[in-house]
Amino acid sequence: MIGGFIAAAFVAGVLATAPALADSKDMVIEIYRIAPGKHEQFLRQIALYDQANAEAGLAPRQLFVHQGGASWDFLILQPAHHTAEVSEKLDAAFKKLGIPQGAKFFVAFRQLIADHTDTNVEATTAAEYLKKLD
Numbered sequence: 001m002i003g004g005f006i007a008a009a010f011v012a013g014v015l016a017t018a019p020a021l022a023d024s025k026d027m028v029i030e031i032y033r034i035a036p037g038k039h040e041q042f043l044r045q046i047a048l049y050d051q052a053n054a055e056a057g058l059a060p061r062q063l064f065v066h067q068g069g070a071s072w073d074f075l076i077l078q079p080a081h082h083t084a085e086v087s088e089k090l091d092a093a094f095k096k097l098g099i100p101q102g103a104k105f106f107v108a109f110r111q112l113i114a115d116h117t118d119t120n121v122e123a124t125t126a127a128e129y130l131k132k133l134d
Helices: 002-015 039-055 084-097 103-110 126-133
Strands: 026-034 062-065 074-079 113-122
Touching: 039 074, 039 084, 113 126
Parallel strands: none
Antiparallel strands: 026 074, 026 113, 062 074
16 A cells, blocks of 8 residues: 555656656656566666667657665656657667567567556646646
8 A cells, every 4th residue: 555655656756757758748657677687688678769769859768766665676757659750760760770579579578577567647737637627
């Protein structure tokens, strides 16, 4: 229960920075527990994905590194969606950098993680969200 409260409070703080990442308010929070001995390799993969983002004109993922408390290792915040044009640029950057795609991406990336969750969220404020209730 307390762990859930701490995670919710952390996510609220994280979302305060979300508008700097994208024009869209639709974001995804990814929480990872890394496979034993794979932490450095995971970080190198994320850095490579961020390089692809840069080549596609996107900001890097926002990375949070666990410092104490809950059992996760890394939390990533990034836009949940891209335009078709940006997706094409990102696909081209992945190909250029030799990053696997599709099923090959799934299999390669899963070798690095023990567990993860993805949560789609809307970056907002309490005041903005309350307007939806009025």
